[in-house]
Amino acid sequence: xxxxxxxxxxxxxxxxxxxxxxxxxxxxxxxxxxxxxxxxxxxxxxxxxxxxxxxxxxxxxxxxxxxxxxxxxxxxxxxxxxxxxxxxxxxxxxxxxxxxxxxxxxxxxxx
Amino acid sequence: xxxxxxxxxxxxxxxxxxxxxxxxxxxxxxxxxxxxxxxxxxxxxxxxxxxxxxxxxxxxxxxxxxxxxxxxxxxxxxxxxxxxxxxxxxxxxxxxxxxxxxxxxxxxxxxxxxx
Numbered sequence: 001x002x003x004x005x006x007x008x009x010x011x012x013x014x015x016x017x018x019x020x021x022x023x024x025x026x027x028x029x030x031x032x033x034x035x036x037x038x039x040x041x042x043x044x045x046x047x048x049x050x051x052x053x054x055x056x057x058x059x060x061x062x063x064x065x066x067x068x069x070x071x072x073x074x075x076x077x078x079x080x081x082x083x084x085x086x087x088x089x090x091x092x093x094x095x096x097x098x099x100x101x102x103x104x105x106x107x108x109x110x111x
Numbered sequence: 112x113x114x115x116x117x118x119x120x121x122x123x124x125x126x127x128x129x130x131x132x133x134x135x136x137x138x139x140x141x142x143x144x145x146x147x148x149x150x151x152x153x154x155x156x157x158x159x160x161x162x163x164x165x166x167x168x169x170x171x172x173x174x175x176x177x178x179x180x181x182x183x184x185x186x187x188x189x190x191x192x193x194x195x196x197x198x199x200x201x202x203x204x205x206x207x208x209x210x211x212x213x214x215x216x217x218x219x220x221x222x223x224x225x226x
Contacts, residue, residue, distance in 0.1 A: 033213045040200065042218040090156065092213065098144035098206030100214060102156040 003027050006091050006103035013081055013110055021076045021106045023091030029101075031094040032074040036060060036087050037105075043090060049074055081110040113138045115205050117217035124193045125225050131178075132188045132220045134203030142208040145179065145186045150219075151199040159201070162186065164208075190222075198224045 004025040013019055025032065030051045035043040035058075045058030049068040063085070064078050074093075078085055088107045092100040114137045124130035136145070147159040162170045162179050169177050174194075178187045190197055200221050204214040 031213065040219070040221065043202070043214075043216045045213060045215075048213055092156075094213060097208070098146065098204075098214060099158060099161060100156075101158075104155050 004091065004093055004101050004103045006089075006106050008106060009104060010107050011109070013108070015080075015082055015110055017081050019078050019081055019108070021089055021091075021108070023074045023076070023103055024072050025074075025093040025101070026072060027093060027095070027101065028071065029093035029095050030071065031096065032068065033092045033094070033100065034058075034064075034066060034074070034076050035090040035092065036062070037090055038087055047076065081108075083110045086110050113140070113205055113207070113215050115203050115215050115217035117203050117220050119220045120218070121221045121223070123223040123225055124190070126193055126195060128193055129189060129191045130193055130222065132190075132201055132203075132222070134186045134188070134217055136184050136186065136203070136205050138184070138205065138207075140207050144206045144208060145177075146204040146206070146214065147175070147177070147186075147188045148202045148204055148216075149197075149199045150202065151196075156202075160188065193224050195224050195226060198222055 007022045034047040037043045044060035046062040047066040049055045090105045091103040094100045116135045143164045145162045149159045150156045160172045174191045200219045203217040
């Protein structure tokens with residue numbers, strides 16, 4: 001089992017609420033990533049980081065923001081949740097060479 | 112832009128039989144990696160097998176092997192002696208060597224293993 005953890009696993013929240021999805025890894029990887037995945041569908045990169053204090057937007061436009069203050073921690077924040085944000089969010093980290101280790105995901109439902 | 116295409120949304124295989132999942136990709140890069148990832152229902156995505164583009168030899172991991180055709184930009188996954196635990200969504204993925212940007216994924220193939 002890879003040492004990358006996401007909390008919460010499941011979250012149901014009302015429209016307009018601010019939420020933070022947590023992601024932590026203990027492998028010391030510099031590269032970390034957030035993907036959005038609708039059920040049974042492909043993954044879309046929404047944010048990535050290649051080290052502390054570096055973050056970039058991915059391919060899929062997202063209203064979320066991320067921060068990377070510590071190597072092991074890469075939280076994703078939605079300032080005002082909307083039903084269109086309902087999806088699964090996967091965090092991953094990488095030692096390089098393309099290989100990624102994934103967390104178990106957070107399944108978010110905005111009602 | 113790099114793209115990864117999996118043309119089989121669903122596949123099924125009888126237990127103990129062999130199945131091949133298809134993947135094609137498009138890139139202008141010469142140095143890259145290809146991967147197959149497995150996502151079981153409600154469980155973590157895990158790496159099944161990887162292939163470096165500069166290697167001509169096809170990668171093998173136990174019952175899993177690939178057929179890498181660089182000129183054709185094809186990267187298929189063969190699962191031999193299929194087991195019930197192989198049932199999952201399988202994603203083909205691509206990454207440029209040395210790039211901080213991460214994997215580009217295909218749309219996935221849902222594999223069902225029939226007892």
